[in-house]
Amino acid sequence: MSDYLARLNPAQREAVEAVDGPVLVLAGAGTGKTRVLTTRFAHILLSKRAFPNQILAVTFTNKAAREMRERVATLLDRPAEGLWLGTFHALAARMLRRYAERVERTSNFSILDPDDQLRLLKQVMEARRMDTKRFTPQGLMGTIQRWKDRAMLPDAVPREQDVDWGAESARDLYAAYQERLRALNAVDFGDLLLLATDLLKRDPEVLAHYHRRFRYILVDEYQDTNLVQYYWLRLLAQQSKNICCVGDDDQSIYSWRGAEIENILRFEADFPGAKIVRLEANYRSTAPILAAASGLIAHNEGRLGKTLHPGRENAEGDNVEVMAFWDSDEESRAVSTRIEALRRENHKLAECAVLVRAGFQTRAFEERFIAIGLPYRIIGGLRFYERAEIRDAIAYLRVLVQPADDLAFERIVNVPKRGLGETALRAMHERARADAVPLAEAAARIAAEATLRGKAREGLRDLLVKCANWRTALKHDGHVATLATLLDESGYIAMWQEQKTPDAAGRIENLKELVRALADFDTLEGFLEHVSLVMDNDNEINDDKVFLMTLHAAKGLEFDTVFLPGWEEGVFPNQRSLDEGGAKSLEEERRLAYVGITRAKQRAIISHCANRRIYANWQSSVPSRFIEELPAEFITLGGSASLAREQRLAAPPVFATATPLLARREAAPLLNQREADSWNTPSRPARADKLTEGTRVFHQKFGYGVVLDADDDRLDIRFETAGEKRVLDRFVERA
Numbered sequence: 001m002s003d004y005l006a007r008l009n010p011a012q013r014e015a016v017e018a019v020d021g022p023v024l025v026l027a028g029a030g031t032g033k034t035r036v037l038t039t040r041f042a043h044i045l046l047s048k049r050a051f052p053n054q055i056l057a058v059t060f061t062n063k064a065a066r067e068m069r070e071r072v073a074t075l076l077d078r079p080a081e082g083l084w085l086g087t088f089h090a091l092a093a094r095m096l097r098r099y100a101e102r103v104e105r106t107s108n109f110s111i112l113d114p115d116d117q118l119r120l121l122k123q124v125m126e127a128r129r130m131d132t133k134r135f136t137p138q139g140l141m142g143t144i145q146r147w148k149d150r151a152m153l154p155d156a157v158p159r160e161q162d163v164d165w166g167a168e169s170a171r172d173l174y175a176a177y178q179e180r181l182r183a184l185n186a187v188d189f190g191d192l193l194l195l196a197t198d199l200l201k202r203d204p205e206v207l208a209h210y211h212r213r214f215r216y217i218l219v220d221e222y223q224d225t226n227l228v229q230y231y232w233l234r235l236l237a238q239q240s241k242n243i244c245c246v247g248d249d250d251q252s253i254y255s256w257r258g259a260e261i262e263n264i265l266r267f268e269a270d271f272p273g274a275k276i277v278r279l280e281a282n283y284r285s286t287a288p289i290l291a292a293a294s295g296l297i298a299h300n301e302g303r304l305g306k307t308l309h310p311g312r313e314n315a316e317g318d319n320v321e322v323m324a325f326w327d328s329d330e331e332s333r334a335v336s337t338r339i340e341a342l343r344r345e346n347h348k349l350a351e352c353a354v355l356v357r358a359g360f361q362t363r364a365f366e367e368r369f370i371a372i373g374l375p376y377r378i379i380g381g382l383r384f385y386e387r388a389e390i391r392d393a394i395a396y397l398r399v400l401v402q403p404a405d406d407l408a409f410e411r412i413v414n415v416p417k418r419g420l421g422e423t424a425l426r427a428m429h430e431r432a433r434a435d436a437v438p439l440a441e442a443a444a445r446i447a448a449e450a451t452l453r454g455k456a457r458e459g460l461r462d463l464l465v466k467c468a469n470w471r472t473a474l475k476h477d478g479h480v481a482t483l484a485t486l487l488d489e490s491g492y493i494a495m496w497q498e499q500k501t502p503d504a505a506g507r508i509e510n511l512k513e514l515v516r517a518l519a520d521f522d523t524l525e526g527f528l529e530h531v532s533l534v535m536d537n538d539n540e541i542n543d544d545k546v547f548l549m550t551l552h553a554a555k556g557l558e559f560d561t562v563f564l565p566g567w568e569e570g571v572f573p574n575q576r577s578l579d580e581g582g583a584k585s586l587e588e589e590r591r592l593a594y595v596g597i598t599r600a601k602q603r604a605i606i607s608h609c610a611n612r613r614i615y616a617n618w619q620s621s622v623p624s625r626f627i628e629e630l631p632a633e634f635i636t637l638g639g640s641a642s643l644a645r646e647q648r649l650a651a652p653p654v655f656a657t658a659t660p661l662l663a664r665r666e667a668a669p670l671l672n673q674r675e676a677d678s679w680n681t682p683s684r685p686a687r688a689d690k691l692t693e694g695t696r697v698f699h700q701k702f703g704y705g706v707v708l709d710a711d712d713d714r715l716d717i718r719f720e721t722a723g724e725k726r727v728l729d730r731f732v733e734r735a
């Protein structure tokens with residue numbers, strides 16, 4: 001038997017060797033579905049059934065596509081080129097470019113990003129004199145996207161599914177929007193599959209071409225396909241019927257994007273006689289990790305149900321750890337300490353992943369990793385302080401502190417929209433140059449005179465007045481309250497709230513997290529300095545980095561050690577799924593938890609915090625229901641878990657009204673003993689041995705230096721090589 005087949009178990013081999021005819025592999029996490037698919041790819045090539053470009057292989061993310069390409073190259077022992085291997089979107093785009101003229105485009109058509117899509121739809125609505133404040137383009141876009149996910153062009157939308165949008169019909173607006181896209185030689189993201197599927201459906205020549213080309217079709221993460229993707233696959237496979245889909249209903253986590261689990265059931269109906277293969281041995285995780293994950297997912301009702309048992313030769317391992325922490329600072333500290341300990345035992349950083357439910361959670365980890373110089377990378381997203389909404393908010397703060405900061409002023413002057421067009425902006429710049437004054441001052445001058453008219457003038461005046469007010473507020477109410485006020489009064493939060501996309505909700509969470517972050521600093525200046533330090537930290541050339549990403553982005557991946565922080569009600573399961581109240585959205589959250597735990601090969605460490613800051617106040621939080629659902633015999637409790645329990649009983653929340661920093665210091669003595677038990681990390685919310693002027697110290701990142709000034713827990717230090725810096729005392733040691 002060939003080497004590559006010998007690396008499979010009998011069930012996997014069966015799935016690989018059944019090359020002709022439809023095959024569906026339905027199996028739990030880590031059972032080797034992706035391995036089956038890549039081996040099948042190689043097997044088809046090595047048994048000379050097809051050339052590399054005659055196989056269509058669909059993966060869910062670009063990262064997965066890259067991995068698959070590498071796996072195939074290793075198996076074949078040569079680079080894999082010219083493959084039809086990628087995400088649904090990438091593959092459909094490739095087809096459309098080839099046959100662009102048949103979808104009324106030229107082959108260089110552009111693919112609009114979400115911003116452009118909205119702008120275009122808004123233009124369509126405004127051309128019909130619609131009130132886009134009352135009937136938002138965002139809402140309509142959601143409807144259109146759902147139709148596209150369900151493979152419906154405007155004509156195909158049934159009357160009874162049409163809705164009124166103001167005085168118009170949504171379907172008519174959809175048709176007008178499609179017409180505009182065509183006129184612009186553009187498509188939007190949803191069009192890629194929609195138009196490709198439509199083309200295959202109505203053009204026998206194109207269909208025949210692809211039937212000849214694709215002798216074999218392979219699909220990974222099948223549980224997350226939506227209807228239009230399904231039709232596309234069905235059309236392509238309908239002749240050869242050589243289609244192999246692998247998936248796991250327990251890992252279906254994209255229903256909010258239109259994925260339909262029913263596609264699994266449809267497969268059996270559309271491809272009668274399909275071979276169904278079940279894989280039951282999990283080769284990824286230790287037995288306790290597997291048992292914990294299986295116990296959790298058993299709480300879902302809508303399951304096809306399957307058995308899983310450990311398949312690894314060496315499946316013993318430690319229980320899943322469930323750690324309770326005081327707050328997210330302690331949590332990130334403990335995670336980083338643990339990672340450093342693993343590193344000392346020669347574990348690779350790139351075998352550690354921190355998987356979060358929501359983007360805002362990365363901040364605490366990023367700051368901690370930066371503070372101690374632990375290399376990390378964020379997958380499928382930007383680093384916290386690089387995100388557009390955070391940069392905008394910080395630009396507002398910079399304008400308050402430093403009115404001459406032109407870059408910052410320029411960034412926010414028309415965000416949210418204040419009716420300043422090209423002309424107004426140009427006038428501002430010209431005036432600034434002519435009078436040799438900062439932009440903000442020039443803006444004040446042209447707003448005072450009659451240079452500007454109408455909306456633009458009002459908008460500018462309003463902003464300048466508000467800026468003055470916020471500066472006053474800064475003195476009286478402090479920086480934390482001022483940022484909260486500013487985000488509200490500037491209309492910035494409202495701007496995102498109006499966008500009812502999932503993406504917008506994440507941005508609002510990030511902004512709230514920013515307000516929380518600010519509370520860690522005594523002054524706004526101190527915070528801004530910190531941000532510039534953090535931003536300046538990305539010049540390392542080092543590939544061994546800790547992975548930091550959302551659970552959604554982690555699908556299909558695996559790591560030796562997986563940290564799963566923030567398992568608290570309202571964070572995970574997230575608030576939206578609780579508010580909607582349906583068992584369905586809760587089950588999807590649970591599947592996400594299952595995906596998270598099953599990423600771990602050796603170690604899974606779940607944690608939750610007893611307190612979270614909501615704006616400037618502390619609120620006690622309740623451990624996630626998912627923690628209680630984990631089978632007790634496979635978990636080990638750690639940290640100050642018992643404390644969390646007491647806390648849950650102790651209403652009202654301990655620090656709801658206290659000053660945050662103060663509250664935390666008062667709590668420190670109570671914590672230290674328990675913290676010391678957790679992972680042997682004596683954490684130091686405040687240090688006992690005060691470092692005074694003249695003390696020689698060592699800092700992980702900046703090296704040796706001498707304390708110039710000590711202001712509570714902030715130290716001004718002159719470092720030997722890094723110059724003068726202000727740092728928190730807990731990040732330095734006595735040298």
Ligand code: ATP
Nearest residue numbers: 007008009028029030031032033034035283284556
């Ligand atoms: P997921 O549901 O998370 O996508 P999967 O079913 O695709 O998981 P794979 O990623 O293919 O699983 O495999 C999980 C791990 O098990 C990989 O490290 C893979 O190399 C290993 N593996 C798979 N099959 C075998 C086998 N027969 N013997 C040894 N190791 C295996």
Ligand code: MG
Nearest residue numbers: 033034035556
């Ligand atoms: Mg997989």
